[in-house]
Amino acid sequence: MNAQPTNRRVILSSRPKGVPEADHFTVEDADVPEIGDGEFLIKTEYWSVDPAMRGWANDAPNYLPPVEIGAVMRSFAVGTVVASRHPDYAEGEVVSGMFGWQRYAVSDGGNVDRKVAEDDLPSSLALGVLGLNGVTAYFGLIDGCAPVAGDTVVVSTAAGAVGSAVGQIARIMGCRTVGITGSAEKVSLCTEKLGYDVAINYREEDVNAALKAACPDGINCYFDNTCGPISDAVMTQLAIGARITVCGTVALTDWDPIPVGPRVHRQLMVARARMQGFLILDYKARFPEAIEQLAAWVREGKLARNEHILEGAETAPGAIKMLYEGKNTGKLLVRVD
Amino acid sequence: MNAQPTNRRVILSSRPKGVPEADHFTVEDADVPEIGDGEFLIKTEYWSVDPAMRGWANDAPNYLPPVEIGAVMRSFAVGTVVASRHPDYAEGEVVSGMFGWQRYAVSDGGNVDRKVAEDDLPSSLALGVLGLNGVTAYFGLIDGCAPVAGDTVVVSTAAGAVGSAVGQIARIMGCRTVGITGSAEKVSLCTEKLGYDVAINYREEDVNAALKAACPDGINCYFDNTCGPISDAVMTQLAIGARITVCGTVALTDWDPIPVGPRVHRQLMVARARMQGFLILDYKARFPEAIEQLAAWVREGKLARNEHILEGAETAPGAIKMLYEGKNTGKLLVRVD
Numbered sequence: 288m289n290a291q292p293t294n295r296r297v298i299l300s301s302r303p304k305g306v307p308e309a310d311h312f313t314v315e316d317a318d319v320p321e322i323g324d325g326e327f328l329i330k331t332e333y334w335s336v337d338p339a340m341r342g343w344a345n346d347a348p349n350y351l352p353p354v355e356i357g358a359v360m361r362s363f364a365v366g367t368v369v370a371s372r373h374p375d376y377a378e379g380e381v382v383s384g385m386f387g388w389q390r391y392a393v394s395d396g397g398n399v400d401r402k403v404a405e406d407d408l409p410s411s412l413a414l415g416v417l418g419l420n421g422v423t424a425y426f427g428l429i430d431g432c433a434p435v436a437g438d439t440v441v442v443s444t445a446a447g448a449v450g451s452a453v454g455q456i457a458r459i460m461g462c463r464t465v466g467i468t469g470s471a472e473k474v475s476l477c478t479e480k481l482g483y484d485v486a487i488n489y490r491e492e493d494v495n496a497a498l499k500a501a502c503p504d505g506i507n508c509y510f511d512n513t514c515g516p517i518s519d520a521v522m523t524q525l526a527i528g529a530r531i532t533v534c535g536t537v538a539l540t541d542w543d544p545i546p547v548g549p550r551v552h553r554q555l556m557v558a559r560a561r562m563q564g565f566l567i568l569d570y571k572a573r574f575p576e577a578i579e580q581l582a583a584w585v586r587e588g589k590l591a592r593n594e595h596i597l598e599g600a601e602t603a604p605g606a607i608k609m610l611y612e613g614k615n616t617g618k619l620l621v622r623v624d
Numbered sequence: 625m626n627a628q629p630t631n632r633r634v635i636l637s638s639r640p641k642g643v644p645e646a647d648h649f650t651v652e653d654a655d656v657p658e659i660g661d662g663e664f665l666i667k668t669e670y671w672s673v674d675p676a677m678r679g680w681a682n683d684a685p686n687y688l689p690p691v692e693i694g695a696v697m698r699s700f701a702v703g704t705v706v707a708s709r710h711p712d713y714a715e716g717e718v719v720s721g722m723f724g725w726q727r728y729a730v731s732d733g734g735n736v737d738r739k740v741a742e743d744d745l746p747s748s749l750a751l752g753v754l755g756l757n758g759v760t761a762y763f764g765l766i767d768g769c770a771p772v773a774g775d776t777v778v779v780s781t782a783a784g785a786v787g788s789a790v791g792q793i794a795r796i797m798g799c800r801t802v803g804i805t806g807s808a809e810k811v812s813l814c815t816e817k818l819g820y821d822v823a824i825n826y827r828e829e830d831v832n833a834a835l836k837a838a839c840p841d842g843i844n845c846y847f848d849n850t851c852g853p854i855s856d857a858v859m860t861q862l863a864i865g866a867r868i869t870v871c872g873t874v875a876l877t878d879w880d881p882i883p884v885g886p887r888v889h890r891q892l893m894v895a896r897a898r899m900q901g902f903l904i905l906d907y908k909a910r911f912p913e914a915i916e917q918l919a920a921w922v923r924e925g926k927l928a929r930n931e932h933i934l935e936g937a938e939t940a941p942g943a944i945k946m947l948y949e950g951k952n953t954g955k956l957l958v959r960v961d
Contacts, residue, residue, distance in 0.1 A: 350894065514889040533892045542890050549882040552851040555870045555901030557687060562899045564892030 296389035331366035424452030431532030436461030448618035633726035668703035761789030768869030773798030785955035
């Protein structure tokens with residue numbers, strides 16, 4: 288029997304090349320850290336599993352430095368303040384931020400994304416549709432794709448954490464939505480729960496033919512989470528003036544050397560189309576407006592909760608690979624206790 | 625001795641696959657056509673040679689239907705109205721438009737781009753810097769690349785008809801300009817006549833290393849006329865927020881099947897960069913504002929005349945290949961008499 292709480296945490300123990308797998312991590316117990324003046328202690332409730340974690344675990348140029356070997360894996364998490372010596376954070380407040388895959392995190396506030404004020408909604412949503420995934424969908428779609436009512440909007444990883452929000456927001460905006468996903472189960476999720484007009488199973492169907500049938504007037508907007516063959520098919524069917532948000536490249540596991548694929552230049556020219564690289568962190572100052580709108584849509588029942596929750600810290604090491612294999616249905620989270 | 629004028633013209637006599645060569649054309653003499661009511665006769669002075677003519681001569685999807693075998697090759701030209709039964713066009717007026725590679729063209733006005741009013745400047749400029757090339761440079765740079773003073777602007781085919789105008793306009797806007805071109809002669813042209821800060825000879829230099837030296841803070845704007853290896857090098861050195869105009873793909877001679885190359889998606893994401901496909905015909909309503917500005921710059925000596933003129937209709941059949949081989953210095957034209 289262990290009367291003392293321990294800080295169960297997931298350490299990056301070796302350097303992956305490409306997608307991190309379970310044996311790149313170790314799960315260990317450490318003492319619960321002490322807090323100093325100006326600090327507070329967070330007990331995490333959910334850990335996030337995100338495609339960006341592949342980049343953070345690899346030793347390759349990125350917009351953040353790689354996680355060091357022996358360090359707690361960097362991740363988003365949500366939890367409750369359980370002790371505080373910081374004037375702005377009180378015991379009992381729920382916060383989301385970059386707390387890492389650990390049960391207890393000490394913070395001085397610098398790694399907090401926000402205080403989660405929606406106490407009528409589950410805290411896990413702060414890592415999904417009311418977190419980075421939701422705001423990524425919101426700004427990536429609205430700013431990058433600039434959809435207008437009547438547009439045909441294609442979404443890859445259509446049932447995933449970001450894609451499911453993109454599809455639903457596009458539908459709210461009056462667009463025809465076509466989702467591309469990787470299993471019959473997710474196709475049903477797309478059309479029955481997420482409101483897509485059409486969903487395509489890229490593992491079973493001829494994506495080119497299915498897109499042609501689903502988008503007879505061409506594709507006005509494409510929210511690209513994949514790169515790879517799915518995007519290649521979309522690029523052949525752009526409508527004039529198409530807008531593409533390049534938000535993720537989950538279909539390609541290695542960028543060193545840069546993988547080759549069909550050149551997009553002529554397709555962009557013929558359609559006078561635009562491809563816009565997107566990084567949500569550029570939009571930080573505008574998160575509150577997006578979260579307010581997204582929370583309103585959740586409360587109105589327009590944005591469905593779409594989560595895939597793994598139980599316990601021991602599930603975390605294999606979770607990034609699971610994400611890249613598309614085995615999750617919805618936002619992938621680890622629940623910790 | 626032939627007292628009657630003849631309509632010397634260049635016929636597309638067989639279907640090329642890729643770049644049209646001399647033997648895809650025949651030069652023939654026909655009777656000068658008669659005009660009917662509402663028509664006028666143009667005697668052409670210069671024929672244009674443009675990269676787009678590859679696409680027009682091939683039997684592939686394009687923004688215009690392919691030129692039929694046996695028809696006069698489609699091209700831009702400039703000439704003088706020599707007879708008119710059209711109320712809006714008077715004998716002696718200079719017009720530019722899609723008159724084809726023929727000495728005499730009948731028009732009802734539908735294929736006229738504009739009346740060339742700059743009678744203080746050579747009419748050939750209406751096919752270059754005061755024609756489609758100039759307005760392509762103007763709108764492609766300003767709208768597609770949105771340069772601001774201090775930006776580093778890289779231009780491929782820097783000494784060519786469009787590129788030479790892009791580089792000069794960017795310089796006028798206060799940008800640092802880096803041109804990429806294909807011979808020592810053109811490097812000199814770029815730095816001595818066209819005002820580039822740096823010019824790189826891609827046939828002799830390591831383009832990656834030369835770009836790194838020329839653009840220490842990364843590339844803010846790229847006006848892409850080439851696709852291919854030059855663009856691949858540029859894409860590795862984008863500054864955050866870079867803007868790319870995809871205006872031409874002269875480095876790649878065949879798009880069926882789509883050629884492969886390094887995927888741009890991750891570079892776009894990391895730099896939050898934008899690639900915009902560009903077709904000048906979309907800007908038709910705004911040509912007058914651009915031409916007025918460009919003519920003013922020509923008169924002020926800020927925009928250099930940059931032409932490569934071939935003599936006689938017999939030079940036209942080989943001219944498209946010459947263009948794709950980069951053997952021209954400046955806007956390639958055929959002078960007809």
